[in-house]
Amino acid sequence: MPEILIINPATLELISTIPVPESSEIDIMISESAKAFKVWKNTPLSQRQIILIKIADSIDSKKDKLARLLTMEQGKPLHESIREIGAIASVFRLYANMPIEQETIRDDDNALITVSQEPYGVCGLILPWNYPVGLLGWKLAPCLLAGNSAIVKPSQYAPLAVMKCLEIMSQHLPGNLVQALPGGDIEGQYLVSHPGIARISFTGSQAAGKNILNNAGKNFQKITLEMGGNDPAIILPDCDIEKRFGSIFWGCFFNAGQICVAIKRIYVHEDLAPELIRRFREMAQSLKIGNGLEPGIQMGPINNERQLQKVEKLVEDARTRGATIVCGGDIISGTGYFFQPTVITDLDDSFALVKQEQFGPVIPILTYSDIDDAISRASGTGYGLGGSIWTENIEIGMKLAERLECGTAWVNSHMLVEHSAPFGGWKQSGIGRELGRAGLEEFLQSRTVYLKR
Numbered sequence: 001m002p003e004i005l006i007i008n009p010a011t012l013e014l015i016s017t018i019p020v021p022e023s024s025e026i027d028i029m030i031s032e033s034a035k036a037f038k039v040w041k042n043t044p045l046s047q048r049q050i051i052l053i054k055i056a057d058s059i060d061s062k063k064d065k066l067a068r069l070l071t072m073e074q075g076k077p078l079h080e081s082i083r084e085i086g087a088i089a090s091v092f093r094l095y096a097n098m099p100i101e102q103e104t105i106r107d108d109d110n111a112l113i114t115v116s117q118e119p120y121g122v123c124g125l126i127l128p129w130n131y132p133v134g135l136l137g138w139k140l141a142p143c144l145l146a147g148n149s150a151i152v153k154p155s156q157y158a159p160l161a162v163m164k165c166l167e168i169m170s171q172h173l174p175g176n177l178v179q180a181l182p183g184g185d186i187e188g189q190y191l192v193s194h195p196g197i198a199r200i201s202f203t204g205s206q207a208a209g210k211n212i213l214n215n216a217g218k219n220f221q222k223i224t225l226e227m228g229g230n231d232p233a234i235i236l237p238d239c240d241i242e243k244r245f246g247s248i249f250w251g252c253f254f255n256a257g258q259i260c261v262a263i264k265r266i267y268v269h270e271d272l273a274p275e276l277i278r279r280f281r282e283m284a285q286s287l288k289i290g291n292g293l294e295p296g297i298q299m300g301p302i303n304n305e306r307q308l309q310k311v312e313k314l315v316e317d318a319r320t321r322g323a324t325i326v327c328g329g330d331i332i333s334g335t336g337y338f339f340q341p342t343v344i345t346d347l348d349d350s351f352a353l354v355k356q357e358q359f360g361p362v363i364p365i366l367t368y369s370d371i372d373d374a375i376s377r378a379s380g381t382g383y384g385l386g387g388s389i390w391t392e393n394i395e396i397g398m399k400l401a402e403r404l405e406c407g408t409a410w411v412n413s414h415m416l417v418e419h420s421a422p423f424g425g426w427k428q429s430g431i432g433r434e435l436g437r438a439g440l441e442e443f444l445q446s447r448t449v450y451l452k453r
Helices: 023-040 045-061 063-074 078-096 132-145 160-169 185-193 206-219 241-257 273-286 305-320 371-378 394-401 436-441
Strands: 003-007 014-019 103-107 111-119 122-126 149-153 178-180 199-203 222-226 231-235 263-269 324-327 342-345 362-368 386-390 408-411 444-452
Touching: 014 160, 023 122, 023 149, 023 178, 023 185, 045 063, 045 078, 045 132, 045 160, 063 078, 063 132, 063 160, 078 132, 122 132, 122 185, 132 149, 132 160, 132 199, 132 436, 149 185, 160 178, 185 206, 199 206, 206 222, 231 241, 231 371, 241 263, 241 273, 241 362, 241 386, 263 273, 263 371, 273 324, 273 342, 273 362, 305 324, 305 342, 305 362, 362 371, 386 394, 394 408
Parallel strands: 122 149, 122 199, 149 178, 199 222, 231 263, 231 386, 263 362, 342 362, 386 408
Antiparallel strands: 003 014, 103 111, 111 444, 324 342
């Protein structure tokens, strides 16, 4: 039986090996999930809500062990992993308190018209490696509340904490209602192409998302796709850099920049550029980088060798084309997939580092003189996940935020996500929404019933 190897990206030590099911075994998993769905969909909503709360409590009770496991396989500092485990519990509690109600459209002497919300069936939930447990909550909590069953496909690079969470959840759920499908691209492809999967929720790369989009039409599967971002931050000339700098910096470098909605490009007014660049260089060079389990670590490694090579290639391309490497710019020698926190200037929008999503601890800083030009450049890529405006004039900030072509726009912050608000992308950043009421509706389909009196 084939297996995947789970490597600690900070130490390159083998953490675990996990057997990968064959296609015939995946068929059985989906068949068993379909049987469990028939039971779960008829479980009263109030009971499903109680179970979601029990799941949240159980996750919370194992938070420390789960966080250590997550840091070992993903690389992020332990305090970030603790925060992520807390987030999944929070999302389960959010959906446990969300109603699903039948709507009456008409009720008179001639007719009764009602609209109910019904589950789809077996859902395929595909997770990335950068925020695996948190995104498990974003997908699975509304999926279960709606009455669906699920096959969860964690990333081959970070499946352990997800699978442990599912094991904890299984204590409260009917057998086979939620199952883990470990593996790589082959297993993921088989899952999304399977006629027994009614809905797919995916977070990952554009290439993989487009492949799912092309395949989903064959079986008329409903899909939700979040395919990353190339988020711009626009810093206006009146921005109080001293006040805002910490938020701007960590908007770029949190989780070593491996967040879909992190700041990936900065457009700063030319008058503020020298101060901003100086502060970035000083802060980046002062970071304590290392194994996320060690105390005081501020930034861990890139999660896997493939991503490390991508980041290195983008930086080298910028260097070759004449950009200035203000600090960093190289792989850190020694053990682990570590890359220096890197700040790059003297580049334009034609550079691959600006056009593409780097997904690593590298930030290009570009300048502008005209705000309309900055807005146009910020929205000039095919991405549209998030973007931010930094200014001390709130009225102007709000007006400019409304001009950004993205699913989430911030003023004087970035990456702040409220679980009760919808999240998702415009353009090539995705289809559909997660979180909030909109996230629940992705896992429901309406049925209209007409009664003629």
